[in-house]
Ligand code: AMP
């Protein structure tokens with residue numbers, strides 16, 4: 001008899017986690033809340049409001065689950081992990097104090113400054129009057145960040161001074177302040193680090209594509225595609241990331257009396273000398289990074305989650321496949337500004353070999369149709385012995401999918417291909 005597991009969330013990340021857990025011998029029942037049409041094919045979906053902690057706790061208790069795995073940041077920042085802990089249910093995902101690393105960029109900057117972790121210099125602007133005196137110290141190019149959970153969309157990066165001033169003024173009006181940051185040059189990569197107080201495991205680095213358009217143009221999105229492993233993270237870069245960023249963060253987090261048992265997502269900028277800087281911390285797995293990372297883990301996924309949530313990660317060995325994974329996100333018409341949803345998705349029966357269909361914003365209409373139900377609808381994931389092979393698989397299949405007005409980037413992986 002295996003364990004009962006509840007996964008919180010409804011995106012491609014949660015579908016990828018659910019598919020990984022399905023292969024674990026230790027799992028007998030898989031529940032997802034609220035889930036999507038894809039997760040309903042792997043386990044049982046539960047239509048609850050995951051921003052309501054009481055509802056989640058009630059569901060976890062009613063189902064008598066052994067472990068809750070939290071996908072998105074919102075519930076973690078709101079204290080879901082703290083409350084599960086209080087009622088004696090194991091949780092993969094940090095305590096609310098740890099989650100502030102993502103919940104507040106200002107806080108994360110302060111932590112990094114205290115620990116001497118390389119990141120961009122930044123200044124807080126609360127008053128429109130300050131703009132004139134500071135703007136030329138930071139650009140061009142200007143990076144303006146709203147200090148809110150905005151799904152990667154609260155950041156403006158621009159070479160246009162008027163646009164920068166507008167973003168600062170609007171941010172101050174909305175939130176009372178913004179952060180103006182030094183522009184970091186280089187290539188980005190995402191490092192997902194599973195950790196608890198006993199140790200940490202770096203999963204293979206990946207590269208996301210945050211801008212909506214080809215050639216990294218247009219507005220920021222939650223992520224339009226990803227691939228792993230990312231060759232920009234060579235062994236030498238990885239060692240610098242571990243020495244300069246992960247070890248100090250792990251030491252510090254482990255010294256706190258709150259638990260950090262989950263994933264620390266380190267968003268990196270790697271400059272031309274191979275020196276890594278932190279662009280952001282997230283306190284959860286990335287989306288779509290998870291879709292390209294989980295297929296690389298050859299060890300039992302449930303054992304990894306369970307050991308971490310019990311604080312005994314150091315006791316287990318985590319192994320990886322020697323292969324390449326690439327995912328392309330199919331987005332709704334209008335994404336990221338305003339997404340058109342409720343449209344029929346067709347062609348999924350044409351799936352090609354070594355391709356995983358990760359559902360994100362999908363739902364079933366109960367009449368046998370699959371409908372779009374969000375900005376990012378599907379992530380089409382190819383698995384191969386080479387990055388090129390993985391890309392051929394994803395693109396071969398995505399072309400066969402029908403969804404009126406949908407769009408996807410044609411250049412995922414271009415920096416490495
Ligand atoms: P964030 O939500 O902080 O990850 O920012 C979203 C995206 O904006 C990042 O993935 C980067 O592409 C870009 N970005 C954020 N901060 C900087 C920075 N200081 N320098 C250059 N690009 C940045």
Ligand code: GLY
Pocket residue numbers: 152208222223282285286287288289
């Ligand atoms: N793909 C970026 C994120 O998950 O934050």
